[in-house]
Amino acid sequence: METGKLLHGSARLIFDSVDGVANIVEGMYRNIAATPLPFGRAPVGPAPGIAGLVHAVVRGINGGVRGASELALAPLTQYLDRYYPPGPHRAAVVAALNGVCGDHLARTQNPLAIPMSLRLLLDPIDGSESSESDTAPSMINNLFDSRRESVEIYPRNAVQGDPRFKASRRLLILAHGLCMNELEWTAQQRNHGLAIAESGGCTPVFLRYNSGRHISENGKAFAHQISGLVAAWPEPVESITIIGFSMGGLITRSALHMANDENLPWLNKVDKVAYVGTPHHGSSLERGGYWLQRSATFSPYTEPLSALGRIRSDGITDLRHGNVLDADWQNHDEHEDNADYRQLAPLPDAIEHYAIAATLSKQPAASMEKLRSDGLVHPCSGLGKHRLAEKQLNFAEANTHILYDVGHLAMLGDERVTAQLQHWLVG
Incomplete structure (x- = not known):
């Protein structure tokens, strides 16, 4: 920015x-x-x-x-x-701010609000390690590799004539999680998208979006971004594979649902979708945030402090149950009402769907319910399992995988995730 x-x-x-x-x-x-x-x-x-x-x-x-x-x-x-x-360090801070209050930034037309775009990660022409001169904390350096440059490909084509851009007929689109941006797909010198694109012969395209907006609003915009990208792509697109991390998986599901409702042609080109650490049925952390906010309203002395809880963005409150459709959140105040209003949103047919979940437990338990979460998402939620049969997402057993002794964000730099995605998506 x-x-x-x-x-x-x-x-x-x-x-x-x-x-x-x-x-x-x-x-x-x-x-x-x-x-x-x-x-x-x-x-x-x-x-x-x-x-x-x-x-x-x-x-x-x-x-x-x-x-x-x-x-x-x-x-x-x-x-x-x-x-x-x-530079990339500034972009990480702005992305985090958008996750926390991006809905407010968008409503007030604040310049900090991130507009949605589809981007490429290209090596700098001069070979330098970063365009940013300041020194960032080592923790931030571990989140992403600043040696690559993020360049917008849609809606503004900023790479036309750039010799670094190679367009194939197969697209791999990646959607990041809450409070993140496309650079943070690279963690611990590993980028799942770039690795899979190299072995699979496809072009990786990274979504950047304001993660504080409602998931369904981002899903609609994502669906139309893909339409525009396919129409503007210099080669005829033969296939589209999508990987969504955390919230990015929910936005992907929302976009697929929108594409089906509007008969968008690109949906017929999608062959595989992988969800990594996606809270299909919500995150316990946001449910805790709701009860913390509600507890402040029990006394008029502390009731004004509940406004601090309302700072949680629309995107964050959507994570309580895993909302993907407008009807999941419209007509009720998510800050006041804790009920699950989600409509049924099954995984689209004719697409192979895969899910990777993680747990902090070091070994398997007697049942999946007894496993610990990855710090943000429980394996049951990550694999789309629900106590109500109609809300089960029904991933094929061979298309699911659980990683043990790993946290949520650590999945981005885990070589086991790369290997599993390559096995599923590349073969």
Whole structure:
């Protein structure tokens, strides 16, 4: 992301945060002043007396400074972009921010909101290791290999005439997970997509998206992105294989469902889809987040703090049950209602579907239910198993695999994942 957009968007988000904090503090003062007991109905409206006036003044000053900053930052944008070019470490931070509050960024048209695009990872022409001059923490360096350059192929073709771009008739499309971007497919010097593309003779294309938006909204956009990509591809596309990691698997399922509903021609070219660590039936971590937020509403003294829980993006709340369709979340408030409203969304026929799940357990248990999760996704959810028969995804037994003694993010750098995907997708 360009430096000008980063600074402009960050300033907007800071001003939004000041307004939010002022509302929380005013709400707590109002409730404590009006409610003599720790339980009861929380009052509404501004805080009484001088407190209400002070918070109104704070919001007014914040709005004035916001407007002045917009005018001041506008002429600096091009200068900043020229002398402070973007790099992979910055992209990782912006991607994480989009996962946490990307729905808010999109609604407020904040420049930090990531637009969806399909991209290629190309080696730098000069052979340098990175376009970023600053030194990043070693933990971030382990997440992705910054030696490769991410170049947009659709909707803006930025590689036309680039000798590094080789278009085959077989596409391998990869969708990343929550709070991530396409560079983070490379972990511990390993990239499942690039390895499979090399052995399978296909072109790897990486999806970049705002993971804070609803999964179904991203799924629709993904479906139409693939349509545009196939139409603009310089070679006739013969086959499409898709790999989704974590949330990326749910977005892939959503896109397949949309393509089927709209009879998009590219769906007939999809031969195989692999889901790696995908919470098909939700993540226990988000269910815990819901109950933490709800616990703050039990007393009017702490009720304003529940706003902090609502910072969880639409994408994160979709992970509670594994929503993939609009109907799964529309017509109810996911921050207030914990019920599972998911409609049936079976895996499309005529496609081979594969699933890899992980567990922190070191060895098999008497039943899959007794296994530990991978830290985020339980193996039952990762393999599409559900106590209700109609919600089972029914992966073929030979098309499922469980990795033991490995965490969720560690799957990205695990050679066993590469080997299993190559066995299934390349043969």
